[in-house]
Amino acid sequence: MKPQLSLPRKRRIHSWPVRICHWINVLAMIGMVMSGWGIYNADPLFAFTFPQNTTLGGWLGGNIAWHLAVMWLLAANALLYLVWGIFSDHFRRDFFPFSPRSVWRDTVRALTFRLPHKPGQYNAVQKLMYSGVLLLGALLVLSGLSIWKPVQFSGLVWLFGGFDIARYVHFFAMSGVLLFVIIHVLMVLLVPETFVAMLTGGKKISTEDHADE
Ligand code: HEM
Incomplete structure (x- = not known):
């Protein structure tokens, strides 16, 4: 741990760049x-x-x-x-760490409505889902580039195993994002105040606050 040289700074639950990017997205x-x-x-x-x-x-x-x-x-x-x-440092601080064990623990807690919510801290299921949807987004972009400009991105098309497979990958990545959205919105409904915080930024919390496993 770094030595504490100054008082812990405060930050909003969700910074304005995250909020603006989230809703534009x-x-x-x-x-x-x-x-x-x-x-x-x-x-x-x-x-x-x-x-x-x-x-x-x-x-x-x-x-x-x-x-x-x-x-x-x-x-x-x-x-x-x-x-x-x-x-x-948002991704490193807020999306990690998580492990199969912590994801399983928080899944069971969520399904039995016993998942505690700490403002400004993502649970392990959220961490997995947010990291996963970023990867799905990357897959959508790469497969999308392959079917948009197959000649210019012929190397990418080859990596996907051909134009037709890239189309299937694009379709299934889209389906994966939709599945993410369904689970994501259900989780937001379980803790509706997170929705308000994603609009307003929410209350100020200590910069040091981040979830452990
Ligand atoms: C394409 C659709 C969506 C994607 C890809 C998406 C993705 C994400 C991601 C990656 C985060 C984490 C943001 C960060 O900390 O950097 C997040 C948070 C959040 N999203 Fe979405 N989202 C989508 C749709 C929605 C919708 C429709 C709602 C409204 C119900 C919503 C409500 C929220 C809320 C409230 C949070 C904060 C959760 C918390 O603080 O515990 N999202 N979303």
Whole structure:
């Protein structure tokens, strides 16, 4: 442990960069998923299509235009979030550590409504899910680049095992993000005050506060 040379500083539960990036990301994700479903409908991978009123863009050209436009918002926002998360130490401090044991313990606690909530501290299930959704996001970007520009990113296409497999990977990564959102929103409903803190920043807590395993 570092020697304590100054008084512990205070920080909000959620800093403003995290809050702004989070809500821009939610809007961008809605745009990406809805326009993506429209693109999927034009050439479905499976024996189903998405209802027209859950798609964005009206027709294939519109779906693609939306998908590529919102993509830049999503990418710029993700870049800001990643740079800020790394340089502010947010990821290391708040997303780690976690272990299979602590994830299992907190899953059991959550399912039996006994999960304690400490403001400003993520439980092990959250840590796993937030780290996991960042990885899924990276997979979405890489598979998306492969099917958007397969010639320019031919190395990536090769890594995925071909264009068709990259399409499946893109679809399943999208499905993984949706599964994340369902569990994520259910967990927020269990502790609704976290929603307010994600909007306002919440109360000030000591900078030293971070969850142990
Ligand atoms: C695409 C959809 C979403 C993604 C990828 C996502 C991702 C995340 C991530 C990564 C965090 C941790 C942020 C950090 O500390 O850096 C987070 C926190 C949070 N998200 Fe989301 N989120 C999504 C949708 C939503 C929605 C729809 C809601 C509203 C119900 C929501 C409410 C929250 C809240 C309240 C927290 C803070 C939880 C706490 O303090 O315990 N998120 N989200």
